[in-house]
Amino acid sequence: MGRTADYSRQSCSIAGTLEVIGDPWTLLVIRDAFNGLSRFEQWQERLGIARNVLAARLKTLVQHGVLEQKLYSERPPRNEYLLTAKGKDLYGVLVTLHAWGDKHVFGEGGSGVLLTHTTCGSKLQPRIACNCCGEMVKPRDIKLSRAENRPTVAEMMPKEAA
Amino acid sequence: MGRTADYSRQSCSIAGTLEVIGDPWTLLVIRDAFNGLSRFEQWQERLGIARNVLAARLKTLVQHGVLEQKLYSERPPRNEYLLTAKGKDLYGVLVTLHAWGDKHVFGEGGSGVLLTHTTCGSKLQPRIACNCCGEMVKPRDIKLSRAENRPTVAEMMPKEAA
Numbered sequence: 351m352g353r354t355a356d357y358s359r360q361s362c363s364i365a366g367t368l369e370v371i372g373d374p375w376t377l378l379v380i381r382d383a384f385n386g387l388s389r390f391e392q393w394q395e396r397l398g399i400a401r402n403v404l405a406a407r408l409k410t411l412v413q414h415g416v417l418e419q420k421l422y423s424e425r426p427p428r429n430e431y432l433l434t435a436k437g438k439d440l441y442g443v444l445v446t447l448h449a450w451g452d453k454h455v456f457g458e459g460g461s462g463v464l465l466t467h468t469t470c471g472s473k474l475q476p477r478i479a480c481n482c483c484g485e486m487v488k489p490r491d492i493k494l495s496r497a498e499n500r501p502t503v504a505e506m507m508p509k510e511a512a
Numbered sequence: 513m514g515r516t517a518d519y520s521r522q523s524c525s526i527a528g529t530l531e532v533i534g535d536p537w538t539l540l541v542i543r544d545a546f547n548g549l550s551r552f553e554q555w556q557e558r559l560g561i562a563r564n565v566l567a568a569r570l571k572t573l574v575q576h577g578v579l580e581q582k583l584y585s586e587r588p589p590r591n592e593y594l595l596t597a598k599g600k601d602l603y604g605v606l607v608t609l610h611a612w613g614d615k616h617v618f619g620e621g622g623s624g625v626l627l628t629h630t631t632c633g634s635k636l637q638p639r640i641a642c643n644c645c646g647e648m649v650k651p652r653d654i655k656l657s658r659a660e661n662r663p664t665v666a667e668m669m670p671k672e673a674a
């Protein structure tokens with residue numbers, strides 16, 4: 351997060367992820383990248399956030415390798431921002447955030463933004479499945495264990511983003 | 513989020529979820545509730561955050577029905593905070609955040625916090641599956657559609673938490 355919370359001394363992958371994407375607006379920037387936005391002005395218009403905040407968020411996401419810059423105009427020089435493979439890997443986070451908000455914040459009618467699983471045609475109700483055995487994973491089927499001398503989030507941050 | 517980002521005019525379930533759990537520290541409070549913490553002093557010791565910040569986070573999570581208060585001592589009166597069904601439903605969000613950080617922040621060795629799927633005994637690599645057909649869901653299999661006149665996040669917030 352940086353601005354208002356210091357997760358850097360945590361030895362935890364959740365804290366590590368939040369250090370990269372936990373800033374205000376960042377997850378909505380990524381959400382809109384999944385929805386096809388790639389240019390500064392598009393995000394600015396869609397989100398209505400301050401230009402300096404948006405510029406800072408895009409810069410951080412590039413430093414962390416979640417987005418990559420690509421020149422789309424030479425005169426004047428203009429970059430667009432595209433999700434990398436690392437960025438696309440966040441889709442599970444977005445889908446679970448969406449499902450929880452749909453169910454528990456908006457309730458019955460949902461938010462009106464509908465995700466459909468095109469393969470079967472149903473409204474997507476995402477479940478967590480195990481990549482190894484393919485079974486649905488329930489919270490009680492997860493065991494947590496901690497190694498000694500775990501690295502901290504701070505040790506894992508790219509130098510230019512620290 | 514409230515403090516530094518205003519998501520209230522968004523009509524989006526992701527923004528709705530972040531309005532509830534997007535504050536700094538909040539997801540780590542919930543993480544530790546999943547790990548069995550239930551008392552103010554335990555979180556304070558584990559996270560090392562300011563007492564007023566922790567108190568505000570717990571209060572907000574109770575207002576939103578993610579945690580519920582339960583008296584565990586009458587003299588002096590002391591509450592503990594337990595995950596509700598709504599709170600437990602966040603485990604998919606936590607598991608996907610964990611997996612991304614493990615892979616993309618900590619990399620090869622992981623963070624040293626290992627989640628094991630006890631049913632098959634493997635390290636948990638969570639995938640998104642469709643509750644309807646049971647298949648693994650790929651990003652390209654998701655279609656997004658938007659209804660007209662969608663409600664905003666602000667309209668969905670409980671009055672006492674607004």
